[in-house]
Amino acid sequence: MTSLCIVGAGAAGAGAADALSDTDIDVTVLEKSRGVCGRAATRRKDGCRYDHGANYVKDPDDRTTAFVRDLGEDGLIDITEPVWTFDSSGRLSEGDSRDDHKFNWTEGMTQLAKRLFARADAEVKNATRVAAIDREGERWSVVDTDGNGHGPFDALLLTPPAPQTAALLADTRWDDGRLPRLREAVGAVQYRTIRTYVLHYPFEQDRPWYGLVNVDKAHDIGWVSREECKAGHVPDGESLLVVQMSPAWSTAHYDDPLDESVDVVAEKVATLLDDPALSTPDWYDDQGWRYALPDEGVSDVVHEAEDDGLFFAGDWVAGAARVHAALWNGIEQGERIGEHLAASRL
Numbered sequence: 001m002t003s004l005c006i007v008g009a010g011a012a013g014a015g016a017a018d019a020l021s022d023t024d025i026d027v028t029v030l031e032k033s034r035g036v037c038g039r040a041a042t043r044r045k046d047g048c049r050y051d052h053g054a055n056y057v058k059d060p061d062d063r064t065t066a067f068v069r070d071l072g073e074d075g076l077i078d079i080t081e082p083v084w085t086f087d088s089s090g091r092l093s094e095g096d097s098r099d100d101h102k103f104n105w106t107e108g109m110t111q112l113a114k115r116l117f118a119r120a121d122a123e124v125k126n127a128t129r130v131a132a133i134d135r136e137g138e139r140w141s142v143v144d145t146d147g148n149g150h151g152p153f154d155a156l157l158l159t160p161p162a163p164q165t166a167a168l169l170a171d172t173r174w175d176d177g178r179l180p181r182l183r184e185a186v187g188a189v190q191y192r193t194i195r196t197y198v199l200h201y202p203f204e205q206d207r208p209w210y211g212l213v214n215v216d217k218a219h220d221i222g223w224v225s226r227e228e229c230k231a232g233h234v235p236d237g238e239s240l241l242v243v244q245m246s247p248a249w250s251t252a253h254y255d256d257p258l259d260e261s262v263d264v265v266a267e268k269v270a271t272l273l274d275d276p277a278l279s280t281p282d283w284y285d286d287q288g289w290r291y292a293l294p295d296e297g298v299s300d301v302v303h304e305a306e307d308d309g310l311f312f313a314g315d316w317v318a319g320a321a322r323v324h325a326a327l328w329n330g331i332e333q334g335e336r337i338g339e340h341l342a343a344s345r346l
């Protein structure tokens with residue numbers, strides 16, 4: 001039996017595990033947080049459930065719909081209300097509602113990875129942050145931040161965002177000329193930062209849209225959406241807005257205390273939506289995403305070490321900051337790993 005270690009249990013890591021579920025490869029998944037699905041994140045508070053990272057999975061290439069349906073129709077949501085647009089002056093327009101499908105689940109976005117890992121019957125070791133990588137002979141071992149060793153494995157798949165993967169490559173012991181090139185290529189991928197605010201109100205809102213996106217990228221707010229449009233997220237009689245601030249605003253205010261900055265954000269939301277009542281949410285929450293969205297994909301250098309069992313996957317490898325892109329990249333890399341390990345046994 002051959003073995004694989006997947007670092008990171010986001011959409012890419014889950015896709016890779018799923019792609020290998022019919023093989024006899026022994027898969028170990030190491031994930032630093034207590035949950036799964038990475039930036040496609042869901043949180044619960046005061047009877048509400050909200051997706052404070054990715055809002056939904058779209059299907060631009062007609063293959064994701066069948067895939068998510070195959071994971072089970074139970075609890076699957078396709079948000080019907082449209083996404084409208086707004087510009088820097090705060091003018092709202094109907095937009096082109098180009099996302100035919102906006103998939104989510106009554107229990108939130110994390111269902112994507114939960115369902116994939118369950119189908120793959122893969123065990124995820126949570127609260128395990130990988131700190132260093134070692135090449136031992138022809139195999140790979142990793143050490144976590146508690147000093148525990150894992151492996152050796154025949155192949156290693158790294159899926160954290162590029163800056164976090166670059167940090168792992170900086171702590172990799174492998175005497176090979178490809179390592180400096182990999183470090184440089186992965187370290188060069190730039191990211192946008194997003195600070196998400198969650199605003200809850202003890203009243204309903206009657207609006208014709210699910211989400212609003214700022215199309216000229218010149219407003220302090222980048223995105224607003226109504227979680228009550230997703231079944232199972234917000235009790236009747238309440239409303240909950242997910243507000244993603246622009247990368248420029250988020251970078252400038254990343255460390256501002258929540259209790260102070262939420263007043264500024266709620267005021268901006270009240271102005272945008274032309275409703276003074278929105279300036280005083282009855283409770284709120286936030287999440288900073290330092291590495292929210294990769295600006296571009298990594299160079300092909302990232303595939304140079306695959307002959308030696310070192311693989312990479314994620315939205316930054318796919319070159320698109322989207323859940324479906326990370327998912328399909330994970331699936332494709334999982335299939336390549338399967339071929340590599342099958343060939344290595346011949």
Ligand SMILES: Cc1cc2nc3c(=O)[nH]c(=O)nc-3n(C[C@H](O)[C@H](O)[C@H](O)COP(=O)(O)OP(=O)(O)OC[C@H]3O[C@@H](n4cnc5c(N)ncnc54)[C@H](O)[C@@H]3O)c2cc1C
Pocket residue numbers: 007008009010011012013030031032033036037038039040052053054055056057058128129130131159160161164168194196244289291292293313314315316320321322323324326327
């Ligand atoms: C605010 C926000 C809104 C977004 N909205 C949308 C949207 O509406 N639709 C859409 O399609 N996309 C959206 N995206 C983008 C989408 O979330 C990502 O493209 C996608 O989730 C990336 O998946 P991934 O598996 O590549 O990476 P991740 O989800 O980042 O998964 C990587 C995993 O690696 C783990 N990890 C990191 N370092 C280590 C380590 N050292 N050891 C162990 N584990 C580690 C992380 O905890 C994480 O779970 C949004 C992103 C953000 C931040």
